[in-house]
Amino acid sequence: MTSQSLQTAGETKIRFAGPAKSQPRRPRVRFDRETTTKVLFVVPAGLFMVLYFGYPVVKNLTMSFQDFTTKTFFTGEAPWIGVQNYVTVISSNLFGPAMLNTALFTIGSILGQFVIGMALAVFFNKKFPLSGFLRAMLLLPWLLPLIVASATWRSILDQDSGILNQFLGTFGIPAVPWLTSPSVALIAVIIVNIWIGIPFNVTLLYGGLQDIPAELYEAGALDGATGWKSFWHITWPNMRPVVSVVLVLGVVYTIKVLDIILGLTNGGPANATQTIAVRSYQESFVNFQFGVGAAFSNILILISLVFAIIYLRANRRAVDE
Amino acid sequence: MATTQLTAPVNHAAAQRMKNIRTRSSTVLGIIFLIIMLFPIYWMINASLQPSGNTLSASFLPLNPSFAGYEKAIADQGKNLVTSLVISLGTVVVTLAIAAPAAYALAQFKFRWISWALLAILIAQMIPGVVIANALYAAYNDLGLLNTYTGLILADATSAIPFAILIMRAFMMSIPPSIIEAARVDGAGQVRAFVSIALPIAKNAIITAALFAFLFSWSDFLFALTLTTTDEIRPVTLGIYQYLGTQVSNWSAVMATAVLSSLPAIVLLVIAQKYIAAGATGGAVK
Structure with missing residues (x-):
């Protein structure tokens, strides 16, 4: 249907384009114009990538070696100060806790998302009525604005009147100060982030499960591999490439999480939920120390870069296999 | 799984019934998982329909829905x-x-x-x-x-x-x-x-x-x-x-x-x- 209407469109066009096309003289010029048109397809995207990804990365790098503050916007001066910003970052007493929190937040979130995500993916992999619909609805937490999720969870986790503490109270568990106590705030933030990340994990892992040929399970069943046995001996080895992609992408997306933490705790209480991303935001946009903020950002980029390389390798292996 | 298949020709109806029960219980389980996962979203909607106030003490169902929250939300x-x-x-x-x-x-x-x-x-x-x-x-x-x-x-x-x-x-x-x-x-x-x-x-x-x-x-x-x-x-x-x-x-x-x-x-x-x-x-x- 499409190709037919396409051909008629081409036939009407041929009369206009015909003469120009049959000029045998200057193939060189035609080739160039052709190339120019082709390049024009990618110019807007290329320009956007340079301005909105290339420039910020370079700018962050230069800013991190400058004394870049609010004053800079008035005087236009940002003196070069060498590695002073990095010294400030590393010697600040929030650097250690922020690194540790970033690591705990990332590892905790990914562990939870992955284990629950894998369990749900395996569950939904068997066909039953409504399975497709239920799996699609599961995507909802992931599609909501993160700040909406933060607001909702803040009401659920409220110490005095939140539904979670009321629910726990019926079992005689005393009210937990989820977001107001430094010792549990990070755990609460991790729980919320796990909730948000489950749909993404389920979707990718389910896709991986679908690619495992059913014959493998049938052959395994003949050899007595069912249930857990079939998971460890058939599912897991076949899922390895997908799993590594999911985990690495999880790390890259989790270390830069900002919205959820700002919405839930703003880095508090008593800096208990400070991460490198939160530090970067607060140095730049609360303290207006853009140079120091940029230095924090660059640490974030460096960590992402390491995982990006791992990702690209894992992805290539996933494609190869 | 293997045993069901072996006995299937002999006792086909029973096996089919077992299978139906299993898929149906999977659906029930799936709905339960979904309810747990989407509970916060239900709670958001429920809380939005409670009478205005600075407390969160909401009843489990919005039996007397109040739209005061929406009026203020749209105004603000x-x-x-x-x-x-x-x-x-x-x-x-x-x-x-x-x-x-x-x-x-x-x-x-x-x-x-x-x-x-x-x-x-x-x-x-x-x-x-x-x-x-x-x-x-x-x-x-x-x-x-x-x-x-x-x-x-x-x-x-x-x-x-x-x-x-x-x-x-x-x-x-x-x-x-x-x-x-x-x-x-x-x-x-x-x-x-x-x-x-x-x-x-x-x-x-x-x-x-x-x-x-x-x-x-x-x-x-x-x-x-x-x-x-x-x-x-x-x-x-x-x-x-x-x-x-x-x-x-x-x-x-x-x-x-x-x-x-x-x-x-x-x-x-x-x-x-x-x-x-x-x-x-x-x-x-x-």
Whole structure:
């Protein structure tokens, strides 16, 4: 249907384009114009990538070696100060806790998302009525604005009147100060982030499960591999490439999480939920120390870069296999 | 499993009944999982319908729904919702205009540097938003783009464009080059081949890209927070953040705003499930 209407469109066009096309003289010029048109397809995207990804990365790098503050916007001066910003970052007493929190937040979130995500993916992999619909609805937490999720969870986790503490109270568990106590705030933030990340994990892992040929399970069943046995001996080895992609992408997306933490705790209480991303935001946009903020950002980029390389390798292996 | 199969010929009806029970109990279990996962969203809706007040003591069902929260939400945040809508629609337009031709070129033209371009796009997706915000604030300040629709639309497009290019390219790869060739032989120019052949064929991928561009932009909080300094242009995500402040004074209004901000995601997931599901797997792995 499409190709037919396409051909008629081409036939009407041929009369206009015909003469120009049959000029045998200057193939060189035609080739160039052709190339120019082709390049024009990618110019807007290329320009956007340079301005909105290339420039910020370079700018962050230069800013991190400058004394870049609010004053800079008035005087236009940002003196070069060498590695002073990095010294400030590393010697600040929030650097250690922020690194540790970033690591705990990332590892905790990914562990939870992955284990629950894998369990749900395996569950939904068997066909039953409504399975497709239920799996699609599961995507909802992931599609909501993160700040909406933060607001909702803040009401659920409220110490005095939140539904979670009321629910726990019926079992005689005393009210937990989820977001107001430094010792549990990070755990609460991790729980919320796990909730948000489950749909993404389920979707990718389910896709991986679908690619495992059913014959493998049938052959395994003949050899007595069912249930857990079939998971460890058939599912897991076949899922390895997908799993590594999911985990690495999880790390890259989790270390830069900002919205959820700002919405839930703003880095508090008593800096208990400070991460490198939160530090970067607060140095730049609360303290207006853009140079120091940029230095924090660059640490974030460096960590992402390491995982990006791992990702690209894992992805290539996933494609190869 | 194996035993059921062995006894099946002998006792077919019983086996079939067992199987029915098993699939039905899976459905029940699946519904229970979904209820647990979506409980916070139910709770958001429930809390939004409670009578106004600064306490959260809500009953489990909104038996006497009060719309006071919604009245306050629309009075306070109505303008911000419209702002978010304008910015999100703008992001969709900018994203498609920039990403669609690029996706076509990366799918159909044989540039030598394509694998490098794809690598750049993959890495771009990993750059933390705070890095972009940090640099854009200074640049926007000089260019007068702070507190403008243009500034926010372009910044929001950073989360949509790489994704849109990848998802549309994956789809456009499946267009047989012979179709394009045929049109070219018949005299259609590159632009014409793109507009009248590639775009209609890739309709589904374009819809998916547009939906996600909308949702990404609608959800944006970081650029709203960093690239606006006045109340004039304030997306609703920022409105919710300011509601949250340090102490929440009116939970039903906060939750009503949260519900209103969730509507696009809920509606799109229900009416355009196919496209959303395609996007969820598409952009990430390949």
